Amino acid sequence: MTNVASLAPLRNVLIATLLVLFSSAALAQEAGPSAGAPQAEPATSETAPAEVTPSEAGAAQSQTARLLEILKDDAARAALIDELERAAAAPAPGSAAGDAAPAAEPPASIGRSLALFTQEIAENTAHQLQRGWHSLAGAKRMFSSLGTNQVEVLIDAFGDLLLVIAITVAIFLTLRGLMTPVYRRMGARASDSSLVHTAFLFAGSVLLDMLIVLAAWGIGTVIAVLVFGQFGNIGIRQTLYLNAFLVVETIKVAVRAVLSPVAKGLRPLPLSDGAARALSRSANIVVSVLGYGQLLVVPIINSNATYLAGRSMSALILLFVLAYLVTLVLRRRRPVSEWLMRRISPPQPVLDEDGQPTGEMAPSQKTPSRLVRTLAQSWHWFALAYLAVMFFIVLTRPATAVFAAVFASVEIVLAVVVASLVSAMIAKAIARGVSLPESLNARLPMLERRLNRLIPSFLIAVRIAIGVALILFALDVIGAIDVAGWLGTDLGLRFTGTTASVTLILVMALAFWLAMTSWVDYRLNRDPLTAPTARETTLLSLLRNAVTIVLVVLTLMFCLSEIGIDIGPLLASAGVLGLAIGFGAQKMVQDIITGVFIQFENAVNVGDVVTLAGTSGVVEKLTVRSVSLRDLNGVFHVIPFSSVDMVSNFTRGFAYFVADMGVAYREDTSEAKQAMFDAFEELRQNPEHAPSIVGDFEWFGLNSFGASEIILRGRIKTLPGKQWGIGRAYNEIVKRIFDDRNIEIPFPHQTIYFGERKDGSTQTLHVASEGEKGE
Incomplete structure (x- = not known):
């Protein structure tokens, strides 16, 4: 279609031409010969008009040809009329209105701007509806030129083309029939192959299908050259048919590549065999009618009848296709709705008691929202609305606008197919998940779980982005939104730059977090010979939590800064808030700081x-704020670090059992000492306790004098945490040896006092003998 901006020179030429014609007619009327008036003398060389140069004549002829081209085009003619109306309504350059400087108008308010905007939309809508109604009312004249003459022309043309058509179709169908088993074998191999192998098989099948089309087209061309016309020449009708055959069958190759009606393994779309075959048949009918009709029938009628008859035939073909599509939509509305619902909530495999699939499928437990169900069940209304718009365009718009709408529809369909393919691949990737080698899982046990939690979310975001891009592309193609123009503006450039920056920041933050957590997992899951200590486990866990918090805060700050939000006030507010929290939670801050230093000191x-x-007690849990103990009685204690002023650790490096043995004053200390050494040697010979003893028995000697015993002290060096068990075992052996060697372990003695008289006497204590007891 001719651009409206290019009509301005032609508009000026047309206005100048009309002015010259009107002025010439007026001058001729004023200076024309009256009755009885003498004839004017012929013009002399001085008054003769200037001779027109060849370049000026060629320019005028070119302008005239362009003007005729515009007048023949309905849309360009309407645009030219609009330009002329605006030019007629505009003031003349030399008028007072044109000379006067425009008065400065005050800026319009928001309400007035909104009113002007809605008024412009309403006026444009009413104007378009009026033009559409007039075009629709005059659409019946479009088919007035069709009659029996066109039928005779088509019969005569196809009589010449019958041989070429029969040969090309026969060769094409024969080759397709021979290659169908090959396609099926390729599909069977693709079902059990990897993604790369399947891609090669898919490309090979498309190439083979295209070679069949080229072979049939080439043989048909050779037949046309040898049979029709002079040797080496080809008729125009045969050329039209062969070109139409090549274009139509190439489009069918693309359709078969997407639907793959005979090879399920090569089918990229999630369709059943019956649905793929039905869609392939319908698409072939539409492509054949449109392709052969527009590329063969319409040119033949144009050249042998009239241009208007060809245009009428083109519109009739488009209306036939629209009617067929309406019928197809109404017939397939329920199967398509069921397919959409299955895609929204796919059935799940039934598992047996061991968790293995039984081969049966059960309905999905996930219920889609009511809006999604409504859209899936009402898809045919959207399709019918689209076909109604296409019907209106066919009847009211010129052929160029119709073909532009058809091409836009084809672009949208191709975009939907590509988006569906990519979305299906992403869905398969999400369902398949990420599987890492067992050796890597042993070192990094949490990496596979994290990837299977992050990657599906990322892929879902990619699917959403694909859907949004598809919608914007469709709106741009139909002319509702100029997406490309908007992206070229400052706002569009800023939006795309911000989106790319935020996406890059998020990806880098996730990558850094995965690397950090994987490193921590690696340090915590090393070989058993180099297993991490409890301190390393605690510090690495604290490091992972701290880095995660810092990374989240920094990522949020960077993203807000890229979006355009000034984070200065936010940082200031965060600082004030942190200060307030610090004053209000001094105890917690003290807990955290003390806990960090205790951990770094490995206490x-x-x-x-x-x-x-x-x-x-035994330490069961350590956080950055508190320590949790379980004492000997099983009581669980949570102790904040702020209340810890001293740490006594009984399991650091090594330990001692201090043996304090009390013996009677009458016993020989050398004999008791030897007994204690002998008890240690016996303890060391015990295979159960020997690995826990890391040194010889240390003798300290007589440590102190008690009320009824003397204290002998020795010490046994043990592994950390083993001193209590070693001490109990040693005490048991010492008791047995002291009993065997009659070494007294004193116990408290009690003296009985019977009182005393003033003269120093006391009562007599009678002790009965054994015989007296019996009596």
């Missing part, structure tokens, strides 16, 4: 036996 680890804040 406490998980599994240690410690005494904290007067409580002894």
Whole structure:
């Protein structure tokens, strides 16, 4: 279609031409010969008009040809009329209105701007509806030129083409029939092959199908050259048919590549065999009618009848295709709705008691929303509305606009197919998940789980982006939104740059987080010979949590900054808020700071036996704020680090059992010492306790004098945490040896006092003998 902006020179030429014609007619009327008036003398060389040069004549002829071209085109003629109306309504350059400087108008308010905008939309809509109604009312004249003459022309033309058509179709169908088993074998191999192998098989099938089309077209061309016309020449009708055959069958190759009606393994779309064959037949009918009709029938009628008859035939073909599509939509509305619902909620495999699939499928438990169900069940209304718009365009718009709408529809369909293919591949990737080697899972046990949690979310976001891009592309193709123009504006450039920056920031943050957590997992899951200590486990866990928090905060700040939000006030507010929280939670801040320093000093680890804040027990849990102990009685204690002023760790490096043995004053210390050494040697010979002893028995000698015993002290060096078990076993052996060697272990003695008289006498104590007891 001719661009409206290019009509301005032609508009000026037309206005100048009309002015010259009107002025010439007026001058001729004023200076024309009256009755009885003498004839004017012939013009002399001085008054003769200037001779027109060849270049000026060629320019005028070119302008005239362009003007005729515009007048023949309905849309260009309407645009030219609009330009002339605006030119007639505009003031003349030399008028007072044109000379006067425009008065400065105050800026319009928001309400007035909105009113002017809606008024412009309403006026344009009414104008378009009026033009559409007039075009629709005059559409019946479009088919007035069709009659029996066109039928005779077509019969005569196809009589000449019958041989070429029969040969090309026969060769094409024969080759297709021979290659159908090959396609099926390729599809069977693709079903059990990898993605790369399947892609090669798919490309090979498309190439083979295209070679069949080229072979049939080439043989048909040779027959046309040898049989029709002079040798080496080809008729125009045969050329039209062969070109139409090549174009139509190439489009059918693309349709078969997408639907693959005979090879399920090569089918990229999730369709059943019956649905693929039905769609392939319908698409072949539409492509054949449109292709052969527009590329063969219409040119033949144009050349042998009239241009108007050819245009009428083109519109009739398009109306036939629209009617067929309406019938197809109404017939297939329920199967397509069921297919859409299955795609929204696909059936799940039934598992047996062992968790293995039984081969049966059960309905999905996931219920889609009501809006999604409504859209899936009402798809045919959208399709019918689209076909109604196409029907209106066919009847009211010129052929160029009709073909532009058809090409736009084809572009949208291709975009939908490509988006569906990509979306199906993403859906398969999500369902398949990420599987890592067992060796890597042993080192990084959480990596596969994290990837299977992050990658599906990322792929879902990609599918949403594809859907949005598809919608914008469709709106741009139909002319509703100039997406390309908007992206070229400052706002569009800023939007795309911001989107790319935010996406890059998020991807880099996720990659850094995965690398950091994987490194921590690697350090925590090394070989058993180099297993991490409890301190490393605690510090690495704290490091992972701290880095995660810092990374989230920094990523959020960078994203807000890229979006255009000034993070300065946000940082200031965060600082004030942090100060307020610090004053209000001093105890918690003290807990955190003390806990961090205790961890860096390696004072406490998980599994240690410690005494904290007067409580002894085994450390079960460490956080950045508190330590959790379980004492000997099984009581669980949570102790904040702020209340810890001293840490007593009984399981660091090594330990001692201090043996304090009390013997009677009458016993020989050398004999008791030897007994204690003998007890240690016996303990060391015990295979159960020997691995826990890491040194010889250390003798300290007589440590102190008690009320009824003397204290002998020795010490046994053990592994950390083993001192209590070693001490109990040693005490048991010492008791047995002391009993065997008659070494007294004193116990408290009690003296009975019967009182005393003033003269110093006391009562007599009678002790009965054994015989007296019996009596």
